[in-house]
Amino acid sequence: MARALPWAGLVLLALVPLSGIGNYPLHLVISCLLWAYVYTSWSIMGRLGLVSFGHGAFLGIGAYAAVMLWNHWGVSPWLGAVAAIAVSALVALAIGFPCFRFKIVGHYFALVTLALSEVTRLVIVALRDQTGGSLGATPNTALAQGNTWSLGALQFSEKVVWFYIILVVWLGGLWVWARIDRSMTRLALEAISQEEDAAASVGINVTKTKLFVTVVSAVMTSLGGVLYAQYQLYINPETVSGIGISLQMVFGVIAGGMYVMLGPTVGAVFTLLLAEGLRLALGEHFKQFPALDLAIYGLLLVLFIIYLPKGILGAALDAWKNRDVPQFSEK
Amino acid sequence: MDVFDIFLLEAVLNGILLGGLLALLSLGLNLIFGVIDVVWICYAELIMIGMYAVYMLHVQLGWPLLAAMAAGVGIVAVLGALLHQFIIRPVLAAEPINQLLVTGGVLFFLQAAATLAFGIEFRNLGVRMAPVAIGEMSFSAPRIIAFAVAVAGVAATYLFLTRTYVGTAIRAISQDRQIMPLMGADPDRLFVITSAIGGALAGLAACLLVLQYDIHPAIGLSFGPITFLICVLGGLGNLVGGLVAAFIFAQFISVGGFFFHIEWGYVLAFVFFIAVMFWRPQGILGGK
Numbered sequence: 001m002a003r004a005l006p007w008a009g010l011v012l013l014a015l016v017p018l019s020g021i022g023n024y025p026l027h028l029v030i031s032c033l034l035w036a037y038v039y040t041s042w043s044i045m046g047r048l049g050l051v052s053f054g055h056g057a058f059l060g061i062g063a064y065a066a067v068m069l070w071n072h073w074g075v076s077p078w079l080g081a082v083a084a085i086a087v088s089a090l091v092a093l094a095i096g097f098p099c100f101r102f103k104i105v106g107h108y109f110a111l112v113t114l115a116l117s118e119v120t121r122l123v124i125v126a127l128r129d130q131t132g133g134s135l136g137a138t139p140n141t142a143l144a145q146g147n148t149w150s151l152g153a154l155q156f157s158e159k160v161v162w163f164y165i166i167l168v169v170w171l172g173g174l175w176v177w178a179r180i181d182r183s184m185t186r187l188a189l190e191a192i193s194q195e196e197d198a199a200a201s202v203g204i205n206v207t208k209t210k211l212f213v214t215v216v217s218a219v220m221t222s223l224g225g226v227l228y229a230q231y232q233l234y235i236n237p238e239t240v241s242g243i244g245i246s247l248q249m250v251f252g253v254i255a256g257g258m259y260v261m262l263g264p265t266v267g268a269v270f271t272l273l274l275a276e277g278l279r280l281a282l283g284e285h286f287k288q289f290p291a292l293d294l295a296i297y298g299l300l301l302v303l304f305i306i307y308l309p310k311g312i313l314g315a316a317l318d319a320w321k322n323r324d325v326p327q328f329s330e331k
Numbered sequence: 332m333d334v335f336d337i338f339l340l341e342a343v344l345n346g347i348l349l350g351g352l353l354a355l356l357s358l359g360l361n362l363i364f365g366v367i368d369v370v371w372i373c374y375a376e377l378i379m380i381g382m383y384a385v386y387m388l389h390v391q392l393g394w395p396l397l398a399a400m401a402a403g404v405g406i407v408a409v410l411g412a413l414l415h416q417f418i419i420r421p422v423l424a425a426e427p428i429n430q431l432l433v434t435g436g437v438l439f440f441l442q443a444a445a446t447l448a449f450g451i452e453f454r455n456l457g458v459r460m461a462p463v464a465i466g467e468m469s470f471s472a473p474r475i476i477a478f479a480v481a482v483a484g485v486a487a488t489y490l491f492l493t494r495t496y497v498g499t500a501i502r503a504i505s506q507d508r509q510i511m512p513l514m515g516a517d518p519d520r521l522f523v524i525t526s527a528i529g530g531a532l533a534g535l536a537a538c539l540l541v542l543q544y545d546i547h548p549a550i551g552l553s554f555g556p557i558t559f560l561i562c563v564l565g566g567l568g569n570l571v572g573g574l575v576a577a578f579i580f581a582q583f584i585s586v587g588g589f590f591f592h593i594e595w596g597y598v599l600a601f602v603f604f605i606a607v608m609f610w611r612p613q614g615i616l617g618g619k
Contacts, residue, residue: 051428098609106427107370111563112608118556119601126594243556244549247372247435254432291446291548298440305433306421 014167017160026159028276032269033163033170034227035252039264040173041220042249044180045213047258049105049193053246054095054113057120058088058218060241062225064124064131067139067235070153072130077139077154081226085219091116092218093211100207100214103196114243121242136236139229154230162231169227170265173220177261180216185209251301257311266313271297339589341468346585348470348478350578352539355481356554357561357573358488359411359532365568366505366525369419369430373438375555376445377414377530381407381537382546383445386454396458404534411530412523419526420519438551445548453545460542473542484535485574488528501525505568557597560604579603 016029042055065087066080075083095116099109124131131137142153149156156162180186188209191199200206229235238244248271256267275293282289308315360374371377381403388399418437422430460472492498504511504521512518544550561580565572580600587596 051431095605102609104608107431107567108563108608110428110431111370111559112605114556115560115601115604119598119605122594122598122601126592126598243552247438250432251435251439289447290451291443293443295440295443295447298436298438298443301436301439302418302433305425305429305436306418309425309429 010171014164017163023159026163028272030159030163030166030231032265032272033166034224034231035268035272036265037166037170037173038221038224038228039249039252039256039268040170040177041217041224043253043258043264044177044220045217046250046253048186048189048213050210050214051106051110051250052113052214052217053110053243053250054116055218055221055249056117056241056243056246057091057113058221059225059228059245059249060117060120060124060237061088061091062222063229063235063240064137064225065222066154066226067137067229068130071137071140076152077226077230078152081223084222084226088218088222089215092215096211096214097207100210105196114246117242117246121237124237124241131237134237136234136239138234141233155233166227166231169223174261174265176216176220180213181261185212189213251297253311255301255304255311257314257317259310260313260317263311263313267311270312274300337467339586341470342585342589343582344468345470345474346582347578348474348581349585350581351478351481352474352536353557353561353581354574354577355484355532355539356536356558357565357577358485358570359529359536360558361562361565361568361570361573362488362532363525363529364562365570366501367415367419367423367522368427368568369423370434370559370562370567371414371529372431372434372555372559373414373441373551374434374529374533375551375558376438376441377407377410377533378537378540378554379445379546379548379551380410380441381534382541382550383449384534385538385541386456386546389456390454396456400538403538404531407534407537408527408531411533412527414530415523415526420522438555442548442551449546449548451548453547455545456541458542471543473539477539477543480535480539484532488532489570491528497521497524557600560601564604564607 017026021029038055038059042052045052062081062084065084066077069075069080069083070077095113098104099112104112125133128134139153139155142150142155143157148158149161156165188199188204191202191204192206192209196206225240228240252267252271253264254267255270256265257263274297278289278293278296282292304311310318356378360371363374364370384406385396385399385403388394388402389396394402414434414437418433419430422433458473462469462471463475464470492502500511500516501521501524503514504516504518508518540554557580561576562568562573564580565574565576583600583603584593584596587599589596
């Protein structure tokens, strides 16, 4: 029974577009799934003690690689995605190898990766003749003359198509998460995150193990960037790279729960529902309070980290596990 | 060729002026890390609040500029103490990364609070000062003032830490958190004082920045990263290292911006930072 529950949930989720909900609610569901995928990608390394403040770099590389190749040379975003994956894997290796080799961990790792995401943002802005700079960029449309889709250009005007594409990608992300969760790599990395030298002394190749999850996480994030660009059809350096989006990923995961599979997904849903809930609650007045959702979000994050460090889902699962355990007294 | 050289010299001198300001920017953050062992990711947002405070008191309430600035320093100092008392203290015993993250939540909150209170328009004090010309070179007056005040601020902090009783206690507790309480130093009180000083330094930096730049809610994001990187480059918590790093960074930005475009100056500075991290992860002056 308990095993059937996730499958039933998945079937229900897959039926969402057929239930006749409007375009806007469907857009919200797609956004939730897309960010859930990106947050899951981040958490693959984050949960193992590699807290990166630089994933905006990989998201930005993905988004801009696909759009620039398409706009300037007409290269299909499918090939663009391959290029994005290759570039982000190289960047992850270039930044990861020295970091892990020289044991840059904790604060220092977070701040080095933060520098990386700023470099990416600044390079995109500085190449304004090619990228459009801070004004952003739009992929050239391939949907002339009433076409609703173009597989080669990865452009679809029907939201339903995007729903299923991103649903599959999100499931893929969860699958990778689960694969790593059940692998020796996770055990090795948990040992590393607790005591690096002790882990090395029992024969774990610390640098190689860390590099592996870093590259996996970076490549997945950059794929998220490609999809974001193709779905939104608009990107700009602030929304896909730099410190803002990098921190948003970290905090989405923290809010949902870093150590459980669906934690990042809950974080993504929570973040979007918060903004949408306020929009509904305030109705007409919403425009008068331009950043209220962000203010509440910031406040909640502080409270979460102080009182609920395992995140929403992590805390909920703990409560569920402890529900019927008989309490023995000490005596 | 002659003209070229004089402009290069101007860029170098401007870099030195910028270096003084960056040194002050990073000093408070560095002090807090050195003593309390916590990185305030929201440090640049405290500076933004200070800028808005000066703007509001001077432009909207009509206070004299110097009074508004003094009040601005005070407000941010109080904010720093409150931040420590209510947000850092509960997580002092938690994992280091949680301390980094909790101030990230504060970052979002302050940024949003500023947007709610002041909107996203760019605002400025409307103070105009004539540029100072030396030979064929010209320098902006606010930059020269900022440099002078920043150097004075750094010197005052140094004197406070070395010549006063409280300053000595702060330095002692940064070296050994376990032993000092046995010697009668109260870490809670010293941490709050240190946070207030860090806040006051942020407030002072705000007064200098507000003379040069427009204020908007996201301004913290534009100079926050560079402030962290300066501290890390100098060796987190190493005050002298931070000063050296500030001047190195300023030269990259100023001279790099002179040869290429200003963003490339920043890119060079960041790439330099990453390269140095691999060479000396503990910072240029940090000990092993």
